[in-house]
Amino acid sequence: MCPPQGPLETRQLRRLLAGSRLPGESGLLNHRSLPLSLLSPKRLQPPQPPQPLTLHFHVKVMRAGAGGGGRQSCQGAVGGEGSAASPFTTTPAPAFPSDVPSAPLLLAVEDVSDSSVTVSWEPPESLGRLGLQGYVLELRREGALDWEPVNVRPMMVTQLTVRNLAVGDKFFVRVAAVSSAGAGPPAVLEQLVHIQETIEAPKIRVPRHLRQTYIRQVGESINLQIPFQGNPKPQVLWTHNGHALDSQRVSVRTGDQDSILFIRSAQRSDSGCYELTVQLKGLEAKAAVNILVIEKPGPPSSIRLLDVWSCNAALEWTPPQDTGNTELLGYTVQKADEKTGRWFTVLERYHPTTCTVSDLIVGNSYSFRVFSENLCGLSASAAATKELAHIVKTDVVAKPKSFVERDFSEAPSFTQPLADHTSTPGYSTQLSCSVRASPKPKIIWMKNKMDIQGNPKYRALSEQGVCTLEIRKPSPFDSGVYTCKAINVLGEASVDCRLEVKASATH
Secondary structure, X not given: XXXXXXXXXXXXXXXXXXXXXXXXXXXXXXOOOOOOOOOOHHHOOOOOOOOOOOEXXXXXXXXXXXXXXXXXXXXXXXXXXXXXXXXXXXXOOOOOHHHOOOOOEEEEEXXXXXXXXXXXXXXXOOOOOOOOOEEEEEEEEOOOOOOEEOOOOOEOOOEEEEEOOOOOXXXXXXXXXXXXXXXXXXXXXXXXEEOOOOOEEEEEOOOHHHOOOEEEEOOOOEEEEEEEEEEOOOEEEEEEOXXXXXXXXXEXXXXXXXXXXXXXXXXXXXXXXXXXXXXXXXXXXXXEEEEEEEOOOOOOOOEEEEEEEOOEEEEXXXXXXXXXXXXXXXXXXXXXXXXXXXXXXXEEEEOOOXXXXXXXXXXXXXXXXXXXXXXXXXXXXXXXXXXXXXXXOOOOOOOOOOOOOOOOOEEEEEEEOOOOEEEOOOOOEEEEEEEEEEOOOXXXXXXXXXXXXXXXXXXXXXXXXXXXXXXXXXXXXXXXXXXXXXXXXXXXXXXXXXXXXXXXXXX
């Protein structure tokens, strides 16, 4: 808020009231056209209290060095009936010209809305010998002679907002600096201030579900609600494919913030691009909504049975003439045997126009039919074959192939030979190898070319072609060359290895 003004001294009050209205006088004196003189205190009448003003104030930082110690701004409204005159319009001439401040500098309009105006200025170059008490702002409407004060008391502000103005008001603005000696010369804004209605550019907000093609079925209602912005209320226009709407089928209701397009029962002819145009004083915004009205497709134009072989039947058909105003999702193929007459689905959403039906039962006769399908579902009817597909049982003669017995005879051969081995006395050890032969060979183990079969110290094993010789608790005497020999009717083979049994160390 603006800083409150302190009480005025008697001398200051006389100076400020000297320019007030006298009894029986009307109007304000213009300080430019009439010279001001001091009035006798006897002629002074007690000033009438001014009518309440609607004032709104806010303080802003002010440059250092200006009167009052800081930049401030106020907001106020033009007063009601009986507002007191501005002090500087009838202030008597000071005894010394240097007593009053000079005219404020850089008076300018900061902002204009449809109900207010904000003006600002800079402090005067000269504040006068008596110092600055504040500023007084006045308005003079176009065609009027009198200036109307915005603030009766001087305010220490350099920006002021005048509110409660009406659209179409035109007025001039002036401001003067006031000291205890009176008001200085005013600074007058040269250009006329015009209060005009604020224009908000039109803007359309299309709902998310309408930003892609809006699909409805035949017979359903269409209800499009499109919000928009604009001030003042803009002009709204709908078109269908670039032409005016059919008022017999389409109704439009437009409010302050949205427009609604309604079709009670949609037909395929209602499909197309609906464009909404919002216009406001040379500005416009457009939005388009694509609507697609669809229905079930027609059946395929024709179908025929191409071929029947074994348990298979080949079919071919032509696409429908009417797709329901949308793309087909495919075809549904069904079959029915002559005995039961029940239909079973073979293929769903099948895109080609030819197919082969397999796994038919031998001895049965089949009929086939094909449906078209789109977003609305299957076609109301189907295209059916006129002739039956007879699955005939054919005579099958078994012709067994002659069997040639394979000869698996093979001479012995070792697939895994014996490996040299080192053992510790007192611990049993094993020697192993693998042999392949057919018929099964005879296995003979030898030590240093001498047959060791029947010796209880050795145990020979043979299983699945793996030959193993176990030497029980060997001693250094058992060291030597061991041989494994395999013999059958087709030949023989042998492998050998060296076994070393190390004597234990003597302590």
